[in-house]
Amino acid sequence: MDKLVNDFSFGLFIWQIILFLLLLFLLRKFAWRPILNAVNQREEGIKNALAAAEEAKKEMQNVTADSEKLLKEARTEREAMLKEAREIKERMIAESKEQAKEEGDKMIKQAQAAIESEKKAAVADIKNQVAELSVEIAEKVLKEQLSNKDKQLKLVESMLGDVKLN
Amino acid sequence: MTYITKFSCAVLLFIGNFALANDIVQHSEAPEKDTKTEIKEYIDHHLQDSHDFTLFSSTDESGEVHHYGFPLPVILWDGGLKVFSSSKFHHGEELAEVDGSYYKLYHGKIYKTDSSGTISYDEAHGEHPTNVRPLDLSITKSVVMMLVTGLLLVWLFSSLAKSYAKNGSIPKGIGRFFEPIVLYIRDDIAIANIGEKKYKKYMPFLLTVFFFIWFLNMFGLTPLGVNVTGNIAVTTALAVLVFLLTNFTGTKDYWKHIFDPLGDGMPWYGKMVIYIILVPIEILGLFIKPFALLIRLYANMTAGHVVLMSLIGLIFIFKSWVGGPLSFGLSFAISLIEVLVALLQAYIFTMLAALYFGFASEEHDHDDEPELAHL
Known part of the structure; x- marks a missing residue:
């Protein structure tokens, strides 16, 4: 302790105080303030950049979610449309089938009616022809009989064979 | 590893003793300060502040000590501001006379003395000089x-x-x-x-x-x-x-x-x-x-x-x-x-x-x- 007190130089103490305060003042003004400000600014910048990146990421997620939603909607819409189209198609087919059937039925009926009337006409015609033929045959037979008895018979027979064909 | 350390320590002590014995023999012939005291003083001096910037010192063959470095300004407040170069002290070997007052550099400190440079000591403590110490605001090392x-x-x-x-x-x-x-x-x-x-x-x-x-x-x-x-x-x-x-x-x-x-x-x-x-x-x-x-x-x-x-x-x-x-x-x-x-x-x-x-x-x-x- 005695040595410490003896070694203590008051002049050096004063110099140290003065020089240190001067150094403190100079460094504060020209070094520490600018350095700490720059560092703070930089850190703030980094923080902001990170926040912005986070925001962008969120936005991106929103966008993807939106597009996905849109895609989903589009898909369901397409499916609905396809379904509708299929239904329409089926309905159309069914309708046309029914129509065709009706038309066919109608045509068949008409055809049947026509056939019926034709048949009636034909029958009537046959009847007339048979009557005419009979009259002709009878005429010819009568003529043959007048010349040859055998020939007359043969003619009658052949005439009858003809009639059978009709 | 520890074996080698122990061995070298033993060798060191052994040879060291011899060397020391050698030294003592040497110094008994020449009544100089022995190396140990010299080193102790050197360390003490190094630990203290100094009024000049010495880079290194050497002793030539005639026993004269040369210091290589540069002097620093001494600033004293002793009834007025006194500024002079520390080269005036010649590393404590000479008195510095400034405006009619005499100053002596003694063990790294400046004391006011009379013209012959006598330092009087404190009776009780033995080693402390009782001379006046002016306020020393020197630009020291x-x-x-x-x-x-x-x-x-x-x-x-x-x-x-x-x-x-x-x-x-x-x-x-x-x-x-x-x-x-x-x-x-x-x-x-x-x-x-x-x-x-x-x-x-x-x-x-x-x-x-x-x-x-x-x-x-x-x-x-x-x-x-x-x-x-x-x-x-x-x-x-x-x-x-x-x-x-x-x-x-x-x-x-x-x-x-x-x-x-x-x-x-x-x-x-x-x-x-x-x-x-x-x-x-x-x-x-x-x-x-x-x-x-x-x-x-x-x-x-x-x-x-x-x-x-x-x-x-x-x-x-x-x-x-x-x-x-x-x-x-x-x-x-x-x-x-x-x-x-x-x-x-x-x-x-x-x-x-x-x-x-x-x-x-x-x-x-x-x-x-x-x-x-x-x-």
Whole structure:
């Protein structure tokens, strides 16, 4: 302790105080303030950049979610449309089938009616022809009989064979 | 490994004794100071401040000592300002006469003497001169080193600050090394001990004190051999600044903690008894804290220098092929440790200063105070 007190130089103490305060003042003004400000600014910048990146990421997620939603909607819409189209198609087919059937039925009926009337006409015609033929045959037979008895018979027979064909 | 160490220690002791015996024989023939005393004096001289900047000294064949270096200005206040060059003292060998007064440099201190330069001694203590010591404001070796360090710091860190402006907040060159340290002091010393709210006020002081001590510690390890941070006046000045800054920025809570540490936790008659002991201790603590700071730095740096120089001195004591390299190896290892100590002591000083500032600027949350008081 005695040595410490003896070694203590008051002049050096004063110099140290003065020089240190001067150094403190100079460094504060020209070094520490600018350095700490720059560092703070930089850190703030980094923080902001990170926040912005986070925001962008969120936005991106929103966008993807939106597009996905849109895609989903589009898909369901397409499916609905396809379904509708299929239904329409089926309905159309069914309708046309029914129509065709009706038309066919109608045509068949008409055809049947026509056939019926034709048949009636034909029958009537046959009847007339048979009557005419009979009259002709009878005429010819009568003529043959007048010349040859055998020939007359043969003619009658052949005439009858003809009639059978009709 | 340990075997080899033990062996070499044994050899060292053995040969060392021989060498020492040799020395004693030598010195009995020539009545000079023996090497040990010479080394002790040299170390003592080195630890002290000096009025001239000596780079090295040598003794020629005729026994005359030559000093190589440059003189520094001496500034005395002795009934008026007296300024002269320290070359007038011729390294303490001659009296300096200025304006009719005579001054003598004796063991690194300037005393006022008569024209013949007599130094009278204190009877009781023996070694202390009783001559008048004028107020010595000289630019000593330590002051020069502080100036050099200060200029270096200003240049280094203002260029770092400028490089931020130029490169868009990105450090360049040496700044890349110093910036993490600045940030460490901010984040792990200032903010950790003082708190987010108030640390900014103390940052310039903490940064300056850290780099100032660190750089001076490192300069002390160079062959320039300046022991600035191991000088009690320098560490006292730093501690005084810490003390003043702590107590002038102290909050109401800080003072309340000193004069009324128990708060509402105890009735006044109970406090009376305890405070007779507690308050003086708290007040004493105000002074002990910075005192511990100044002694810690002084003792660590001085001890480092003493150990290093003693180990180097061993080379000259042993004067042998084993002792020399071994002392060299040891002093090299200690040097490496001293590099670490230089940083560590700067860190500890800054850390503790920040801790004291933290005490001074603390503000209690008044809501939970009664709860704390009951604990």
